[in-house]
Amino acid sequence: MKPPLRIDGSMGEGGGQILRSALALSLHLQRPIHLINIRAQRRPPGLRRQHLTCLLAAAELSGATLEGAQIGSQEIHFTPGPLRPGRYTFDIGTAGSTTLLLQAILPPLLLASGPSHLTLHGGTHNPQAPPFDFLGQVLLPQLQRMGARVRLHLQRPGFYPRGGGILAAEIEPVSRLHPLELTERGEIQEIAAQAVVAGLPRHIAERELKVLAERLDPPPARSEIVELSECGIGNIVTATVRCRHVTELFCGFGERGVRAEKIAGALAGEVRNYLDAQVPVGPHLADQLLVPLALAGGGRFITLPPTRHTTTTIRVIEAFLPWKFSLEQQSPTHWQVGLPHQ
Structure with missing residues (x-):
């Protein structure tokens, strides 16, 4: 086995995505890692419960040896064993994001030696994390285009x-992933809006959808209110843009003391920026596609100006592999992110 790869968690955006990307690649490539300065640019720094669960889940999937696995730790040593697909349940124990936990362990399982079934307990609709709807409607179709066989529930x-x-994932592995070419979004087929309120008044959702109807051009062809009980207290409003080659989803989360109109107005601005740019891939999908492209050994997509999350994840991938991504600015709003086919 190769010596541990030393990764500085303070580079770039300095958050938990460095840990998750490194774990996914460590599992797939069977490369030990020594990660320092974990979440150095977050307050508080170090592992939180959500990140610790990612680490422990990766260790269980591979029988890894592990040092530094405790809350607040800013340094870990992770030496994976052979990946062991199977049936697993992981409980974050808090409202930490199950979708980010899946980000760390799904990619290697796509190419494992057998099927897996994952049951993840925690938050499914969290600020600062892609909601379940994003995984199901946006990321999953692109993974399927690459040949992946995954079902999410x-x-x-x-x-x-x-x-x-509770989020569940059923994974039937494949021998290889195909490079993804996503350079055009095609004609817009539908814009839809949804406002979800859990344990909150219905009028919050009504006000959010009213703002989206007024500020989006074209306005949503479909709008839906979902009222939930026994799921905690929360609010999320989403706008889904379905195009011929890609679906994108944008979301806003309700905040205590912030008017519903302000949440929906900020969301409408994000959607307008995406529509005006006429690119297929939004900033969050760009982040999610990078590790799958690395596992496929190539691909490219057109996106908005890359975020620090995107450029940081590229740096993590390039630390593991001898390949280099290309970032090419084609216009003020169009950037091509590419990995030459290997």
């Missing part, structure tokens, strides 16, 4: 701070 929603959500 939302068994129970869970909002911050209560959590209690």
